[in-house]
Amino acid sequence: MNRGSRLIFGIITAGIFFMLSIAVGAIATEKTEEKKDDIPKFFVPKPPPSGSFPCSKCHTYRAIDKKKRKLELSHTGITLKHAEEQRWCYDCHEGDKLRLQNGQLIDFEKSYLLCGQCHGTIFRDWKAGIHGKRTGLWDGEKVYRLCVSCHDPHQPKYKPIEPKEPPIKPADIKLKK
Template identity: 65%
Template sequence: MKHLVFCICLMTVWLCGEAAIFTTPGAASNTSIQGGQGSDDYPGYILPSGRSPGNLPCAKCHDYRTEDRSKRELVKYHTDIQLQHGDKQRWCFDCHDGEKLRLQNKQVIDFNESYLLCGQCHGTILRDWKAGIHGKRSGSWAGDKLYRVCASCHDPHQPKFKAIEPKQPPVKPSDL
């Protein structure tokens, strides 16, 4: 019986989550998510990641009209960033474009729409995230839902979680 209830709950979450439509590229962050195939019955909000690097805005140091976009070792600035993301060697401008993020098709999006960037390679995870299965989603069951973007939990430059040692099992009481 427990398995049946669990499956029904999981299917309900999956079906309700799939109907939610997320912000479109270029839309303002933290706004109601509507349009497309969705309806007013499935409102939601994208929460910012909470990561606020001290080096923003980028334009205080970078002039993107004359920026050197060639791959090279960074020896003066951003040396703390160790890019370990996927099998292919990545470079800053694979994802960044000035004060925004850049999709593979060169479309520029806001940092709070980073799930669109991540979803280009991690499509099944994006699907699960939209359904509320991957990541943290909160809010009321029938009301507004709050979605956290990938960078709320994952470091975008090293997204794989580090291995952790499991906790020891509880000690069996001696009187059992």
């Protein structure tokens, strides 16, 4: 191979490597953009059963009463302590679905969308895996627990728990002889 042929071969080879690196970078960018989806694409288990489902079992035959009141006939175990001055049952529930602020109906399995409307920073942290519980493999199937897996949606604040006794000081440990 003469000097001119080697120069042309080197330029063509460098050009091919340059174009391949651009193509690989573009593919990597597309994959990164796909991962920036708003909602995790991981399996989310169903919410814990409430014992009063499906709602339509009873509510099909009753008139809708949107007046705030103490529940005395049904749902007596529910006490609303979650923005109770601004909210009532029908702000979040409608039939056998949950109701978003814009009127859109969603399944109970997507309750994180309902919670995320008011609790945006916590919803952001949940999606990132900072808040809440998630299990699974780093490179495999993951499970994100729903808000209602840990929080009662009607009284989401954790109830106080009794602290455990402090550990024994090493100086107070008595060895048996």
